[in-house]
Amino acid sequence: MGAVCGKLCFHVADDKTPKKPKMECPYGDKCYRLNPIHFKEYSHAHLESILDSYTGSGDFPLPSKYNAQRQMYVDQLKMMLHKQIYTPGKNFEPSSSTSQSSEVPSPASSGESSKEKSPRVDLKTTETRSPAAPAASAAPASGPSQKNRDSDYHPIVPPTRRVEDFLTVVAPRGKMAAKHAAAAPYYIFYTTIKDSKQTHVQPYSITFQEILDRSLGELRCSLQINFMVEIGWLLAQYYFAGYSEKKLTILYGEECSELKNITKKKPRVEAHQVTMSTPFGKHHTKMMILCYEDGSLRVVISTANLYYDDWENRTQGLWFSPACPELPADAMPHDGESPTMFKRSLLRYLNHYHLAALAYYVERVKRCDFSHINVFLVASVPGSHPDMDWGMLRVGTLLRQHCAYAQKAPLIAQASSIGSYGKEPKLWLTGDFLHNFTKSRDMPQMLSAPPELKIIYPSLQNVRQSHDDLLGGGCLPYAADAHAKQTWLNDFLYQWQARHTARNKAMPHIKSYTRLVGGEGGEVPYYLLTSANISKAAWGQVNKGNGALRLMSYEAGVLFLPKFVINADFFPLSAGAKNRLIIPYDLPPVKYTQDMNPWVSDYLR
Structure with missing residues (x-):
């Protein structure tokens, strides 16, 4: 298989670049790791030979020695098949669910060996002409037909110049x-x-x-x-x-x-x-x-x-x-x-980047009219910041100035990853973090008790029922060893449920923060959509000595405040309401049951 860099980033074909082979998996034919990243780092000769002989008959021809763990190997083969990458000179045909054409033009050769089973992306074929231009005539691509290999197969890079053969969902143009x-x-x-x-x-x-x-x-x-x-x-x-x-x-x-x-x-x-x-x-x-x-x-x-x-x-x-x-x-x-x-x-x-490459975009921003923009940019940049313009101090400052008082409305923090908070929640999570995210104007100086915190993060059971089964948890990197040090977090965890937007089985990589006044069909005093997970690196830690905020990550989000968006104190959530705000998950959130555990990335290793 072709060499692949970290995560899910595929190599660009380059005739002058030597093809670096992958290392053979150290587990050999006993490999059990259902992790796409693992399959990109290591080759699996026994699985590749089975994949080569697959004809789309409905099942994989596994040798009898694998029967004891048949389902595990079938899962691994499907994963490898799902991640196949189109290469010039090979006739990868999408399944009927993703393609309306079986004709595959043969682009210019990329100089890759025809024996490679997971070739690299050739960007030369994706940029040779405008989509509106006619494709050059060519002989059918060589290589064995992969037609109807598996209903889950989708090409990563276009085998034709038709967008419908590259993307599963194509919206009408011009709309x-x-x-x-x-x-x-x-x-x-x-x-x-x-x-x-x-x-x-x-x-x-x-x-x-x-x-x-x-x-x-x-x-x-x-x-x-x-x-x-x-x-x-x-x-x-x-x-x-x-x-x-x-x-x-x-x-x-x-x-x-x-x-x-x-x-x-x-x-x-x-x-x-x-x-x-x-x-x-x-x-x-x-x-x-x-x-x-x-x-x-x-x-x-x-x-x-x-x-x-x-x-x-x-x-x-x-x-x-x-x-x-x-x-x-x-x-x-x-x-x-x-x-x-x-x-x-x-x-x-x-x-803050101090990059010459951004000079043009900085100048364009200066030369444009933003007077109609009704959201606040909430960002984080690495460093120690004595001002209130970054991270959670930025959130707290804006809420204190403009957010309507919501009494004891719970903070709903929804994220795709969870940080390490320490031996007890008050050290950060229900301390500075909760304090800044529940500020509001006209808020009494002292509250008898802080508002409740509800963290929406998928459980193992939530991920199992996702569209991609356990692979749906690939965007949720919380680790088991981190959770073992803060099992008290279970008291704050709520399930991912999103039936009203038809996203219940689509695991959340989204991050959002709000407070709920009332239950289903209630209202919220703000909505924050951001790249930032619930972590100290993203939102910062306050230096108790000088009050400066220490941040480690770059993040960016937008804060919606009713005063600036709809000239009101709260956003309505109920169906049919004027200026209804649509939040993707169901409200009020549903707490984990006693038999539930948070999803951890170790399930894919």
């Missing part, structure tokens, strides 16, 4: 501008779920292609700031949108060899890894700045990484700003500010 306008005043969207057909037609569901839809404007260039980037998938998205020739700048956190020196292979793509001073900190922000030919721009604040799995069967959230038009030529850089000071906050965040 996003109207859809976006209808999302006012919140402009909140949740990712479309591949295996939940109800979400395919929801007005608040969105695909990545819709973000690039031409009805929103003709793209000039774009900035993608993220943690994990699968460059083949991302460039394919731009290709199908017709923007292969547009400048793309990427800031990323997770190590990925494909992005190093990417400009040599793709001159219009520039990528910069943001290194961290501590292993506990992450470049975790998910942000886009889309610049258009008319001088305007849009900002997207998201919870999704830029790779295949995060946009398929996982619940993600994003705020997609209205267009910010270009200011008059004689305007000053501080003109076009919003009542929420969004422009100032965004510029301060971007300038």
